[in-house]
Amino acid sequence: MKPFTTLDALAVPLDRANVDTDAIIPKQFLKSIKRSGFGPNLFDEWRYLDHGEPGQECSGRPKNPDFVLNKARYQGAQILLTRDNFGCGSSREHAPWALEDYGFRVLIGTSFADIFFNNCFKNGVLPIVLPAAQVDELFRRCEAAEGYRLVVDLAAQTVTRPDGTTVTFDVDPFRKECLLNGWDDIGLTLRHADKIRAFEEKRRAEHPYYFA
């Protein structure tokens, strides 16, 4: 996994609540057996005017000019501002894969769905939860000023706005450590292999029917 330390990047506001993973990456793209290349199909149904299929070249497809990601001023954005319950629905990790492949490294919103939230950390994408008033404010400023950039510092747990003001955010210490170092979860867990084996043996003795 790519480590995440700091990011100074353009933000783009996606002003919708309950954005589900079907919207983030429609189901036809789930047929892929790879984990990369989903970026061009991120928000496919909102982003393009035609229907997208896997394996299709996207550069020539008609774009929806009203969709925020297609606006010239937001090209190159790496921070996505979101509303309530972003990432609800299916557990597909294709959603964070698509966001990451498109270039997003940070999501800022009021709440994220559990499984999606978890999946982001596994893919070097940092989801940041802020109070509603602060998210509102970011939306307002980002929409008002072209070229609105934020600086995110994971070690310090801060988001710094263009005017120099800073807000802090919470993150689980364990997740933070993993993300800062780009650690692979599996490697970390296997350090406890003896403990796992011991647990397993005890459980097998007590509840053999779970091991049939």
Next chain:
Amino acid sequence: MEAQTLYEKLWSSHVVHQEADGTALIYIDRHLVHEVTSPQAFEGLKLAGRKPWRVSSIVATADHNTPTDHWERGIEDPVSRQQVETLDANIREVGALAYFPFRDSRQGIVHVIGPENGVTLPGMTVVCGDSHTSTHGAFACLAHGIGTSEVEHVMATQCLLQKKSKTMLVKVDGKLGRGVYAKDIALAVIGRIGTAGGTGYAIEFGGSAIRALTMEGRMTLCNMAIEAGARAGLVGVDDITVDYLRDKAFAPKGELFDKAAAYWRTLKSDDGARFDRVVELDAAEILPQVTWGTSPEMVETVAGRVPDPARISDPVKREGVERALKYMGLAPDTPISEIPVDQVFIGSCTNSRIEDLREAAAVAKGRKKAASVKRVLVVPGSGLVKQQAETEGLDKIFIEAGFEWREPGCSMCLAMNADRLEPGEHCASTSNRNFEGRQGAGGRTHLVSPAMAAAAAVSGRFVDVRELS
């Protein structure tokens, strides 16, 4: 000892190791695998030169991409076929406790085959790369959906990194009225707490109305817990649970069953256990539910009307309702009973078990599909459900009513196979998600119970199923 909730019991019996911040390594008893979320995990495992920790924890099936008719032709869509064949090859190479491949007589939706084969047992931790894994919580399992990285993690380590959830009790007391089912409870709960209401919680369903539900009904309810934002749903063990599991293929037998059952019966919340949040509903007040929008919380009773955004003061909410009504092609204040139905889908891991099919058949019996309804698909959840339904003659009832009787699979729940809606079509669906495009690009989904779906099929619009019987 302090009174414990069921969730706390399940959690504490699976902690292998705990980090200082509370992140815990949780041991996983059962790993259900399907073709969509596993290929990248198997590949990752192979690339890292790792072997699965415990192959006997794996039970696999192909369900999302499989067609529901003309099985003799195989899978015609090459991309779908490749995904299913990739699973075949991975299981051949790695192994599993059981694999129910495409066309196997026990193949079916992963959340239907687990319980009916007894591979889901009370007290287990159950994971699957699929959000509706919450279904298995009906058996007092700690069961939840995981992403593909976690699928790989569980394969490699038999553990999952987890933080403890908060607990919510949804208590439904009283008696459900005629024509009201577990699906209506689920939608009523989501209508009450919202799709993010359960975020961060494990929801336990309790109360006399839940105790009265069959295992099928409890699975329907836990299945939809994720639609309320909760990763896990739970119901405590009682006689109904134990009786269901007796004689299931992979459940323990004889003395071992009795020993297991004695332990399973302790798997319920203690009297006086404290929950972080309690939500109470009166079963008698729940009416048949129909969703009108693009999120399961956009739900009304069949006697209701779709909302008028002009009457909503919160601007974010108002915009959400406006957008949903536009997508659904509905004018503000339209009575639910005036929404025309183009297709009907009876199936999915929410409502494709034998009891669901019985409820739909009871309404379809002696009636005919309305002429205005283009197609009614009845898709059993598994090969075993299909066989049972045919033994009971339900297939004939459906076929006589002009419904289509199909092979098992996910089908039009998410339309990864050929079963899908055309743009603009309204569908009465027993599935769990009414998101934009879920059942086909531009398709408009209305979530209902199996009985309500059958009633819509014979009426061409949403009608109160109680008026038909």
